[in-house]
Amino acid sequence: MDFAERYGPWAVVAGASEGVGASVARLLGARGVNVVLVARRQGALDEVAATVTGETRTVALDLSHAEAASTLAEATADLEVGLLVYNAGADPNMSHFLDKPVEVWQGMVARNCATVVGATHHFGGLMVERGKGGIVLVTSGAAWAGGSHLAVYGASKAFNLLLGESLWAELGPLGVDVLAMVLGQTDTPAFRRVLNGRELEGLADPDDVARDMLDNLAEGPTFPPGPSPFGPLARRQAVEFMTQGSAFLQG
Numbered sequence: 001m002d003f004a005e006r007y008g009p010w011a012v013v014a015g016a017s018e019g020v021g022a023s024v025a026r027l028l029g030a031r032g033v034n035v036v037l038v039a040r041r042q043g044a045l046d047e048v049a050a051t052v053t054g055e056t057r058t059v060a061l062d063l064s065h066a067e068a069a070s071t072l073a074e075a076t077a078d079l080e081v082g083l084l085v086y087n088a089g090a091d092p093n094m095s096h097f098l099d100k101p102v103e104v105w106q107g108m109v110a111r112n113c114a115t116v117v118g119a120t121h122h123f124g125g126l127m128v129e130r131g132k133g134g135i136v137l138v139t140s141g142a143a144w145a146g147g148s149h150l151a152v153y154g155a156s157k158a159f160n161l162l163l164g165e166s167l168w169a170e171l172g173p174l175g176v177d178v179l180a181m182v183l184g185q186t187d188t189p190a191f192r193r194v195l196n197g198r199e200l201e202g203l204a205d206p207d208d209v210a211r212d213m214l215d216n217l218a219e220g221p222t223f224p225p226g227p228s229p230f231g232p233l234a235r236r237q238a239v240e241f242m243t244q245g246s247a248f249l250q251g
């Protein structure tokens, strides 16, 4: 089976209005897969959709809403979705836990955990019925260790990592490729907003991340493969390292 046969005819990209999700949408189009682009801003979705080869559909939706997964299921009910890429998930706040109202963190848990469960259960179930397909959950190096300013974000990324690894073990034998895609610091508009004008060397290019993701869909459970990004660091050292890193991002 070629790529479009295995992961088409349609893919859903959650978080497709900029950055890595937009790059993934364009690359999928180039590989012959039609794309449903999901994010909150209709105008930004339309702009990205205009750059994607093949058929597209846009769904303007806040993935932190309690009914987001069922809304997405309804919006794609007439399509055969062979690939789900759940990319939306960054933390625009980088705040201390107690410095934001609890609703902010609950919204992040809903977007990064509850809606991910709903969407993977829905689309994964349909893929298993067909005996083929793929699911990508985008996670982060922040999944491996806690740190100041990272409490709910890091915990939600650990959720994505372990959910992805577990679904790889469960759904892989049923024909569905699952990948937990671990991003390092990447040059997205959202991360640029966090940097707020500060320069940081070594940011990954979203187009390279998209290519790595799609080229390694069947090479799960995680990409990059290999051990903890913290190598031999003890957990306390890793937490101190993460805390220093987030202090830098605070400026």
Ligand SMILES: NC(=O)c1ccc[n+]([C@@H]2O[C@H](COP(=O)([O-])OP(=O)(O)OC[C@H]3O[C@@H](n4cnc5c(N)ncnc54)[C@H](OP(=O)(O)O)[C@@H]3O)[C@@H](O)[C@H]2O)c1
Pocket (backbone or CB within 6 Å): 014, 015, 016, 017, 018, 019, 020, 021, 038, 039, 040, 041, 044, 061, 062, 063, 064, 086, 087, 088, 089, 090, 091, 111, 138, 139, 140, 141, 157, 183, 184, 185, 186, 187, 188, 189, 190, 191
């Ligand atoms: N950039 C990095 O350095 C980095 C590092 C490690 C991991 N990651 C991971 O990579 C993924 C992408 O990160 P990113 O930097 O591109 O930022 P992001 O804020 O996750 O933005 C990606 C996309 O998600 C959409 N989105 C955000 N919140 C949404 C919501 N509530 N409902 C619907 N769509 C929503 C955004 O569009 P709208 O604003 O139009 O909704 C955008 O299209 C995330 O999962 C993040 O955890 C990023």
